[in-house]
Amino acid sequence: MKYIKSLAKLIEPFSGKWVTLTPDKKIILGVSKNMKNAITQAKEKGEPQPFLIKSPDAYTAAVFY
Numbered sequence: 001m002k003y004i005k006s007l008a009k010l011i012e013p014f015s016g017k018w019v020t021l022t023p024d025k026k027i028i029l030g031v032s033k034n035m036k037n038a039i040t041q042a043k044e045k046g047e048p049q050p051f052l053i054k055s056p057d058a059y060t061a062a063v064f065y
Helices: 002-014 035-044
Strands: 018-021 028-032 051-054
Touching (some): 002 018, 002 028, 018 035
């Protein structure tokens, strides 16, 4: 669970955008509303196969009863 929480915190500032990261998921390489642009940004920084994820539009807590 620690890994998932740290990844969520890393991409949280980019709500609703595509984020590319290094394969170890520690460094952000690109951010864009367009998936292709985010991938292009990562490739321009020398990463041929970046990790791609879309940050949720809003971070909210869910409570279940």
